[in-house]
Structures are given as C-alpha cells and as structure tokens.
Amino acid sequence: MRTSLRLFAAASLVLLAPACQKPGESDASAEDGPPTVALIMKSLANEFFKTMTEGAEAHRAAHAGEYRLIVNGIRNETDLAAQVDLVEQMVSRGVDAIVIAPADSKALVPALRRAARAGVAVVNIDNQLDREALAEAGIEIPFVGPDNREGARLVGEAVAAQLSGGDQVAIIEGVTTAFNGIQRRLGFEDAAKAAGLQVVSTQSGNWEMERANTIAAALLSEHPELRAILCANDSMALGAAAAVRAAGRAGEVLIAGFDHISAIRPLLDDGSVLATADQHGDRLAVYGIEAALQILAGEAAPEDRKTPVDLIAR
Secondary structure, eight states: OHHHHHHHHHHHHHHTOOOOSOTTOOOTTOSSSSOEEEEEEEETTSHHHHHHHHHHHHHHHHTTTTOEEEEEEESSTTOHHHHHHHHHHHHHHTOSEEEEOOSSTTTTHHHHHHHHHTTOEEEEESSOOOHHHHHHHTOOOOEEEEOHHHHHHHHHHHHHTTSOTTOEEEEEEOOTTOHHHHHHHHHHHHHHHHHTOEEEEEEEOTTOHHHHHHHHHHHHHHOTTEEEEEESSHHHHHHHHHHHHHTTOTTTSEEEOSSOOGGGHHHHHHTSSOEEEEOOHHHHHHHHHHHHHHHHTTOOOOOOEEEOOEEEEO
C-alpha cells in the first residue's frame, strides 16, 4: 500500500510541474503589454492545486491579451523558504500582482510586505494570512476564500449523523500554523462537541497522504473503539482510508476529508469516505486574479470575499 501511495504522489508531481512562464509570453519585466499576475500556490503534490492551476489557466485563455499569468508552487506544504523565495523571485521579475495561497499564515507576511512596498498588488487566497501579523507589518492584503470552519463543521456533522453520543473520533489536522488548518480543526471540533462525540486524538498530518496513513494506522491500533477519522484535506483522507482498509476495518471506521479532489470521488462512491467539502478550487485562483486585476485597474482594493464551500456526502 505504501508503494501505491508513493506512486500517487509522484504522479501528482508530474501533473503539477511549475508553469513558470507560458509559451510565447515575454518576461514579466517588460514595460509594455498587459500586466503580469503571478499565482503562487502551496504543495505541488496536492491535486487541489492542480485544479487551481487549470482554473487559472482557463481564465487567462478566456481573457487573452488582458493579462499574463505565471504559475508557481512549492514541492511540499512545509517548504516555507521555497515559497518566500518564489515571492522574492516574482518581485525581481517585475510582476504587477501576486495572488498567493500561503503555506504559513505568518511566515509569508514579511516577504509579502516587501512585495507590497515594491508596488506589487497582493491578494491572499485559500489560506488566510494572520491579521495581527499583517497589522504589525503595517499592510492590508485582501483575502478571497471560503469559511473553512463552516465547511469542516458541515463535514463533521455528516459524520456525526452516522454515530452516537460518546463514540470515539480522531482528527488529522493540517499544518498547525496554517489558518485554514486551524479553522478546519475547529470546525470538526464544533461538530463533535455538538453531537457529544469523544475526540480521542488530534495530530498533524501536514496535509500529506503518507503521513496521514502512518498516523491513521497508529490510531486504529491505539484506539480499537475508534469510529471515525476526520481529515483536514482529501490527500490525508486517502491515506487514512488506506490504513482503514489495511486494518480490515472498512465500513467500521468512517473517513471524512476536505477539498473534493477527483481522487476522492471513487472512495465516496464505494463508501470508503463518507464526506468531504468542495471549496471549488478551480474558481479560487480566478477570484483572486479578478481581485488583483481590479486593483491594477486603479479601483479600490476589494474587501475580503467569502467564497462558496459545499458539503459533498455519499
């Protein structure tokens, strides 16, 4: 099973190789022509960001001549230094705007402050930057993204509806310094508390399938009465579902995720995963790009925008 998990991750990396510049486009530093927008995402091993890339590229194609697009991302969710370096690179290349899904809600703020001070329009998507850190840096960056706590609560409620008060559940959360990871954990906890469920363990899977698989295997061994594992993204849900199958407890331990990536859909169909949340990754970057273009057109910086998140259940 570990081999198949590694193969899945490798395939994702191939599909999501960084598109640093589109064929036929001039360098971002050119003074003439349409503005250049840099999309900086998180882990290239996560299918969610492949979907985000496809949505952004489709939007650019539909608005040919209106703006250039540079797409970048990092190799894994915890490679903060690489994402900071990408921000610096994009500023050096002379992009007009940066639309970023930060890997950490605080660590990216200094680099984004330098970008803003260099005259680059910055829009935050997916994972919200820490408001206190932004205030301390003296900058305002609009956020475009879903209410992750609400989405996770909906998923948790779908799981709770299949359980009874007192049943044991565990949470595999994302990166603990990421705002969206924190909010999803809180949403799961909200649902568990309301239903009287017992949360016996909360551990970080760093958004990664392999790590979640290892954590889930240990949880199943340590908590034989465990009835559900709530995962803060679908990559981790895939890993947890594999652990449940390997332990011979399929159908006995419920699995939930978040993101509604294509790889999770067969598991929803066969019942291996009970529920997930769709935050419409194909549109998230587009919303951010549209906000950036609005700023570049001389309009006032947009207010934070709450985007849709929908429960997807079997």
